[in-house]
Amino acid sequence: MGQQLGNRQGGFVAVVVFAALAVAGCSPAANGNGSSPSPSAAPSSASSIASASASATPSGSSSATVNAMVPGFPTQLIPIMPGATPLSTSYDASANPQAASLVASTSSTSDQILDFYSKAFTAQGFTAVAKTKVGTTDSQDFVRSGGKETINVAVVVVNGRTTFTVGASVAPGTIK
Template sequence: MPGATPLATSFDGSTDPAVASLVAGSSKSSANEMLEYYTQELTRQGFTAVPAASASAGTASALAAAGTLVRDFVRSGGKETATITVVTANGQAVATVGISVNQSAFK
């Protein structure tokens, strides 16, 4: 995200699906802004947001009330997944984006 600072990254292309993650922080953007930015980026890459299941709606509400935002995504019929989690701590929004994708998806 423009203006965010990468705090940690990881990538493992030795597995199939390959996995990657990014942790980024921003003192200039809110948790909601970070969630929306990464949602747009994943959607642009062909991922579809998964609606919150009614069974986990209470959990999602509890997480949101605690200041944690979570959104899950799928692609390729559910064979590829992504999750965005954003928390606010010490005046900074911190987003973790994790993906699990087919190795052929990496360019």
Template sequence: MGALVAGFPSKLLPVMPGTKVVASSFDKSTSPATAALVGSTAAKPAAVVAYYTKALEAQGFKPVPGNTVGSVASKDFVRAGNETVNIAVPATGGISTFTIGANVTPESVK
């Protein structure tokens, strides 16, 4: 646990304060470029979704309607029609372990 992979686009997907990084990945050699972050936090799922909604909206992403998949907090975002981010935040025993996946143009993560 701990560090982000080298070159991880932390401007695109910032690490929420108080989060332990469980895993991360980044590949800008593909189109779209892909980035993923798995984090664990004591924050409630709604707080995690709110943090990333604010961070992504500041970068021009628009939230897609819908806030859950089954009983799991989940939110999708779209930018420029073809760039997407999804966050899913299941909570177990007071810990939220969230996964964020982003598919963006390679140019946007230079």
């Protein structure tokens, strides 16, 4: 189980780091000329990157959107933290286990984000695993059903902007 959680954590950490870099405008490719964009260009760069990936979402029961909550997103499973702005969401009701993810930004601290989601997930029967730090990314896993259902929260601060990713993999019928 530890290796399984480690692999998931690494994937979510990569997603949150990519999202944070895109939002912060740190990707040279984001503006097409090889130079770093100015901070004011970051949101449009992030939107264009996220829009490209959202448009590549396969049809069926899965969906994704940018700068909003995707219709049908399971907010009872993954609530949006008060004061947070969604950057992208996705939900795949056809998968087994079902998958949902939220990428958002906020002015809250990493500890405040992890505390908010710890309360939300433990209230749903998940057990919190010890918080970890990988480089500048804070992360916490939550498990339920003997480790068959997992949620990961990863938080990174880049250029003063806090971005977090919440990814869940749960049994069908447990997402509402």
